[in-house]
Amino acid sequence: MSTSLKTPPKPSTSAAIAKADDHGAPAKMKAMVYVSPGKIELRDCPKPVIKAPGDAIVRVTQTTICGTDLHILKGDVATATPGRILGHEGVGVIDSVGSAVTAFKKGDHVLISCVSACGTCEFCRKQMYSHCTTGGWILGNSIDGCQAEYVRTPHADMSLYHIPEGANEEALVMLSDILPTGFECGTLNGKVQPGSTVAIVGSGPIGLAALLTAQFYSPARIIMIDLDDNRLETATKFGATDILNSSDGKAVAAVMKLTGDAGCDTVIEAVGIPATFELCQKLVAAGGIIANIGVHGKPASLHLESLWDRNIAITTRLVDTATIPMLFKTVAAKKIDPSLLITHRFTLAEGEKAYKTFGNAAETKALKVIITT
Ligand SMILES: NC(=O)c1ccc[n+]([C@@H]2O[C@H](COP(=O)([O-])OP(=O)(O)OC[C@H]3O[C@@H](n4cnc5c(N)ncnc54)[C@H](O)[C@@H]3O)[C@@H](O)[C@H]2O)c1
Ligand SMILES: [Zn+2]
Ligand SMILES: [Zn+2]
Numbered sequence: 001m002s003t004s005l006k007t008p009p010k011p012s013t014s015a016a017i018a019k020a021d022d023h024g025a026p027a028k029m030k031a032m033v034y035v036s037p038g039k040i041e042l043r044d045c046p047k048p049v050i051k052a053p054g055d056a057i058v059r060v061t062q063t064t065i066c067g068t069d070l071h072i073l074k075g076d077v078a079t080a081t082p083g084r085i086l087g088h089e090g091v092g093v094i095d096s097v098g099s100a101v102t103a104f105k106k107g108d109h110v111l112i113s114c115v116s117a118c119g120t121c122e123f124c125r126k127q128m129y130s131h132c133t134t135g136g137w138i139l140g141n142s143i144d145g146c147q148a149e150y151v152r153t154p155h156a157d158m159s160l161y162h163i164p165e166g167a168n169e170e171a172l173v174m175l176s177d178i179l180p181t182g183f184e185c186g187t188l189n190g191k192v193q194p195g196s197t198v199a200i201v202g203s204g205p206i207g208l209a210a211l212l213t214a215q216f217y218s219p220a221r222i223i224m225i226d227l228d229d230n231r232l233e234t235a236t237k238f239g240a241t242d243i244l245n246s247s248d249g250k251a252v253a254a255v256m257k258l259t260g261d262a263g264c265d266t267v268i269e270a271v272g273i274p275a276t277f278e279l280c281q282k283l284v285a286a287g288g289i290i291a292n293i294g295v296h297g298k299p300a301s302l303h304l305e306s307l308w309d310r311n312i313a314i315t316t317r318l319v320d321t322a323t324i325p326m327l328f329k330t331v332a333a334k335k336i337d338p339s340l341l342i343t344h345r346f347t348l349a350e351g352e353k354a355y356k357t358f359g360n361a362a363e364t365k366a367l368k369v370i371i372t373t
Contacts, residue, residue, distance in 0.1 A: 030373075031085040031148030032351045037075035042351045045085060048144065048152035053100035054118075056156035058110060063090035063146045063371050064173050065358045066114075067204065068295065072141075073355075076297055079142045087147030088114035088139040089176035091169045094160075101156045109163040111328075112146055112153055113321040114139060114177040119158040130318040135159070137318065147351065149373050161324055164332065170370050171331065174209070174338035178368065179327050181293060181319040182209025182270075188323075189315040190266035190291030192217040197259055199223045199283045201246075202270030203231040205341055205367050206293055210268050211238050212336045213327075219266070223258060225251050225279075230365050238340065252282045259285070269293060274300035287311045344369040 027047040035041050048057055066089060072080040080086070094108045104110065116135035117124050123131035130136050135155050139145045144152065153159055163169060187210055192198055196219045200207045203226035214222055223242040224235035232243040244254050255264065263285035269277050272294025280290045281303050292315065302314075330336050343366050346354040354371050357364045 029149035030348055031144070032087065032348075032355070034072055034080060034082060034084045034086050036082050038073060040073060040086065040352065040355050042349065045144075045148065047150050050096060050098045051152065052154060053098040054155050054157065055098040056101055056104055056110075056153050056160060057095040057097075058090075058092040058112060058146070058151050058153055058160070059095045060090050060092040060112075060146050060148060060151055060373050062092075062170055062173050063087050063148075063373065064176075064368050065147070065355060065371070066177055067206070069140070069147075069355075070359055071295065071297075073359075077141065080140070084140065085144035085146075085148050085151075086140045087145035087151075088112075088137065088141065089173055089178075090146040090151070091163060091172055091176075092146075092151070095150060097156060103157045104160055104162075109165075109169070110160040111163055111172050111324070112139070112151070112176055113159050113161065113324060115159070115319065115321045116153065116155045117158040118155050124158070127320060127322040129158075129320045129322060147348070147371065149348065161328065164328075167332070168339060170342065171337070171339035172328075173370060174341050174368065175324055175327050175331070177319065177321070178205050178209045178341065179213065179336075179338055180321045180323050182206050182211070183213035183323055183327065184319055184321075185293040185315075185317040186210030186268040186270065186291050187213045187217070189317055190214075190268050190289050192219050192266050194218045195220045196265040197221045197223075197262070197285070198266045198268065199225060199255060199264040199280075200240075200268045200270055201225045201276045201279055201283075202268075202272075202294070203228070203235045203243075204270065204361075207268070207270035208235060208238055208341060208367070209338075210270055210293065211235060211240060212338075212340075214266075214268075215239050216330070216335070221258070221264075223255060223264065225255075228362060231367075234367065246279070251279060255283050262286075264288060266291065272296050274298055278303070281307060284310070284312050288313075290314045292316045341368045342370055343367045346371050348373040
């Protein structure tokens with residue numbers, strides 16, 4: 001990806017048309033704009049304005065980069081088109097609200113959910129906010145996102161959360177996406193139980209979020225599997241009982257040895273490639289669950305010839321962020337510390353460097369980077 005700052009700033013085509021300032025010029029802000037596959041740039045863009053009565057404009061104070069932003073940069077996400085301001089995680093302060101917003105006012109400190117929810121459609125009524133018919137994951141995807149000084153958040157009443165005074169706002173950035181994803185798609189869907197055995201394939205930010213939240217339920221064993229020793233070392237600090245580097249191709253034998261040949265009750269896939277989904281199928285115990293979190297771009301084989309009689313279940317899920325209020329409480333009560341995931345800090349002016357650092361995690365050892373605007 002480009003980290004050159006030499007390209008002259010161009011306005012984003014997708015940002016809302018800003019109001020003119022006192023001199024007749026549109027109000028401007030800095031933002032990270034997806035230019036073309038492989039290329040992200042810090043640009044001057046029009047400051048967003050309220051478009052619908054349920055909107056809020058949030059002055060972003062802290063944001064971060066997600067692995068999914070790297071998928072967009074690779075051109076993997078068709079709905080995120082060039083010109084888009086990226087970012088779907090962050091905290092900030094309300095700058096203005098539309099006429100229908102009742103829960104928030106100018107000056108309120110808020111957490112921005114990565115998923116926007118109207119609260120009234122068929123899917124929202126089931127708390128499947130990710131499938132909201134007029135929302136879902138749209139921020140930094142089909143509409144401009146929060147790696148910017150300001151962001152327009154649709155359905156503000158349902159998609160923003162009040163931040164209690166005195167909270168560590170930097171740590172709460174992890175609640176926009178990472179922690180609810182690990183918890184909802186991994187721990188909850190995988191039905192982690194007291195005394196059970198859990199394997200998590202992938203020790204990136206999402207796998208680590210599953211590791212942190214799985215411990216709410218006191219499983220007897222949590223085995224973390226990855227190719228990267230540094231990430232496995234981090235997993236030990238986060239509470240893994242066992243770590244396995246699977247690059248030698250012996251992970252299945254090692255897990256069977258650890259579990260007395262039973263396999264694991266919950267197997268969480270947190271990578272998103274066919275090889276790891278297939279590995280999960282070899283690790284699951286009879287009666288167990290494979291909870292897939294990974295975003296898959298290619299078909300993966302399902303080995304029914306060995307699984308048909310094993311009484312297993314497989315789940316998939318796009319994060320709904322329905323558990324943000326509950327996760328807020330666990331953080332306030334110090335049951336989990338999401339700030340452990342933060343490894344690097346940048347300013348928005350250093351946004352391109354932040355992408356380079358995050359995109360090169362094997363060398364930089366980056367997990368989550370905080371970008372302060
Ligand atoms: N379902 C959802 O709603 C949702 C939300 C957010 C992210 N995701 C997805 O979750 C997945 C994980 O996200 P992340 O940010 O932690 O990604 P990441 O790329 O930072 O981490 C993936 C980890 O998997 C490891 N890995 C790669 N190949 C492996 C292999 N063959 N065997 C074992 N480990 C291997 C890597 O070393 C890395 O530590 C991604 O696919 C992401 O797109 C899903
Ligand atoms: Zn994300
Ligand atoms: Zn809805």
